[in-house]
Amino acid sequence: MPPLTPAETHQATYAFATIGINAFAGHIFFVARKSPGFAAKQHWGADPSIDDLPALRSQSHIAWGFWNRLHHPQNIQNLHAFWSLSITNRDTDALINRAHLTYSPHEGTPSPGRTLLWPGVSFPIDSLEGQAILVRQSDWDSPLVNEFKAWGYNDISDTRDYVCSFHLLQDAFTALEIDYRSKEEGGPNRRFAIEHQNGPTVVKDAQGKVPPPWKQCYIGPNNIQYQVTRAHATIGVNSINRVLYFSMSTNYMTQGQYQNIEVNRKAPATAAREYWPNRANNPPRPDELPRLSASSDFAWGFWNQGNPAANVKNIQKILSLDIENPETLAIVDRAMGNIKPCHPDITQVPAWPGITFVVHGDNDAMAFLGSPNGVGAEFFLAQHKRALGNKVVSKITVWSNSILEFANLLFWVADELEPDHEHEEPEDPPKAAPRFVVKSTLVKRSGDDKRVVREHVFRARL
Structure with missing residues (x-):
């Protein structure tokens, strides 16, 4: 916890919490709660x-x-279990519904659907469904202009040499x-960047x-001195076409020509471990890092800065371009x-319109x-539901850049998951039923009907 500071006057929020504890069995029961942020907004009117x-x-x-009050330190x-009872929060309920809809407990078996009876459904903590249910709402809801400054960041969005254009992805x-x-x-397309x-x-x-970067410190909003981490992030925003470029390369203009260069995000924890002396095997503690450090929160601040308030909810697409992360590329492979068994002609990631996988x-x-x-992208939507509503991917x-041959990912954002009629099986399916079915959808047709772009959707038969 932050250290206690000299006495200040604060307004009561009318928050409350009721928690039950069974010390013998090691169980904690969250019975009823209204968070300070929610209660303050409700009672203060702002x-x-x-x-x-x-x-x-x-x-x-x-x-x-x-829990501490009822236990001897030894x-x-x-502690064995947490219980959250009689859930009425709409965001949490929506996450539970989605988890029941998408989760398959065993590969090759369908989702069991939602059940309210014990023993219910258990979601592994390393599954996307388990992670989504545990995600809490972000503390950062504003455009974060002042917050970036307060936590030691430098806004370099107006660096003129770099532009947020995508000439190499025109198709x-x-x-x-x-x-x-x-x-x-x-x-x-507008580029936002911080360091x-x-x-x-x-x-x-x-x-x-100003000292050189390796000697720089800053005073945080809690009046504590921190060392800079040399982290950086670049995010693109297109408010007209409702697109967020979450990970991208940037075109560098030199002598009137566009050159594509890689711009990586580097999180504060990663940067500190790399740049701080003797930290390769001694990761920085959370209290040594800026509180504002998640890439999803960076993206949220920039999305707010690049959009009128009334347009913030209208996000439709999140793009991750020119991917070089080895873990992501392994998933692509x-x-x-x-x-490939059903489509041997596809030997690598195809050019646009690529291949679409339905969630x-x-x-x-x-x-x-x-x-x-x-x-x-998933955390961006999940942690900002107060402002976005129940947006989902x-x-x-996935498609490749025909010039540079990098893989790209387009996450389609919607208010709900698409209907799943393609998963309906015949009464007596053949033994060698293909694992994937293809849905071909017309995306765009030229005026003379000579050029047609189709979207090929592959769905898994589970």
Whole structure:
């Protein structure tokens, strides 16, 4: 917990929590709760800032305090189960419904559907469904302009040498009716970028100058001094076509020509371990890092900055471009291998329109969502439901750049999952029924009917 600070006056939020404990069996029961953030918004009539709320507000911290009261220190680890009873929160209920819809307990078997009777359905913690149910709402709901500054970040979005244009992906963008031009070219694609160094809160040296990055420290909003991590992130926003570029390469303009270069996100924890002395085998502690550090929160702040308030909910697509992450590429290779028995002509990731996997118990679709390039998109939607509503990724398209031959992922955002009629089996299916079925959908037709773009959707028969 943050250290206690000198006395300040705060307004009561009208939050409450009721927690039951069975110390002998090692069970904690969350019976009823209204969080300080929700209660304050309800009673104050306005969204509270984080500084207006009590630092001690997490349900887990409150439960920890009660748990400590009933245990001797030698017995405090006797904890076996948490219970959350009589759930009425609509967001949580929607996540549970989705988990029941998509989860298959054993490969090759259908989802058991929702059941309210014991023993219910158990979701492994490493499954996407288990992770989604555990995800809590982010503390960061605003455009985060001031928050970035407060936590030591430097906004480098206006660096003129870099532009957010996608000339090398014109075929896909034209088919999707997305303008590929950057803001500097008169288009809607805007680049946002931050780095965790050289920020306005960096402590200057005795000569009043900013020290080199490896010597920089900053004063956080809690008046504690931190070391900069040299983390960085680049996000693209297209508010007109409702697209968020979550991971991308950036076109670098030199001598009037566009050159495609890689721009990686590097999280504060990763950067600190790499740049701080003697930290390769000694990872930084959470209290040494900025509280604002999740890439999904970075994306949320930039999405807010790039959109009018009324347009924030209208996100339709999240793109992860020019993928080089080895874990994600392994998932791409596995997905290509899974469709090869039925489609031997597909030997590599095809160019646009690529291959689309529908999120309906499709193991490959769920694997893409759980990949390093997909989990940020999933958390972006799951952790900001207060503002976005119950948005979900309904399908995922993978295709290659015909010029650079990198794999790309398109996450289609919808208000609900697509109907799953293709999973209905005949009464007596043949023994050698193909694992995948293909749905071909017309995406775009030219005016003279000579050029047609079709979307090929592969669904797993589970």
